[in-house]
Amino acid sequence: MKDKILVIDDDPRNIFALVAVLKANKYHCVTSASAIAGINLLLNQDDIGIILMDMMMPEMDGYEAIAEIKSNKQISSVPIIAVTAQAMVGDREKCLEAGAEAYLSKPIDIDALLKVLEHYMKHDDRV
Numbered sequence: 141m142k143d144k145i146l147v148i149d150d151d152p153r154n155i156f157a158l159v160a161v162l163k164a165n166k167y168h169c170v171t172s173a174s175a176i177a178g179i180n181l182l183l184n185q186d187d188i189g190i191i192l193m194d195m196m197m198p199e200m201d202g203y204e205a206i207a208e209i210k211s212n213k214q215i216s217s218v219p220i221i222a223v224t225a226q227a228m229v230g231d232r233e234k235c236l237e238a239g240a241e242a243y244l245s246k247p248i249d250i251d252a253l254l255k256v257l258e259h260y261m262k263h264d265d266r267v
Contacts, residue, residue, distance in 0.1 A: 223245075
């Protein structure tokens with residue numbers, strides 16, 4: 141069962157806040173501070189059901205990471221939610237065109253996040 145959420149973000153404060161909210165809502169999480177390490181986790185754990193991808197990271201940004209994930213048949217079907225502080229006109233479209241299934245701007249609207257997760261994940265053990 142693909143019931144884990146992979147949070148990829150280079151800012152430990154963002155990871156901490158997201159994981160706290162997700163755990164409070166009975167979601168299981170794994171985290172990565174870089175896109176490269178996140179892709180490796182995705183390749184080695186077959187229970188990841190969705191990715192929350194920060195778009196602005198050093199080394200490999202979210203756009204490059206989405207392209208890498210979508211080009212690998214082993215992991216290309218895992219939905220990716222772009223999470224970014226970029227909220228300018230056109231940023232949402234740019235993320236979706238890159239291959240993300242959805243887009244959330246920071247600070248994250250928790251209700252919107254939970255709605256997106258419910259749409260893309262089966263999560264039967266929630267209270």
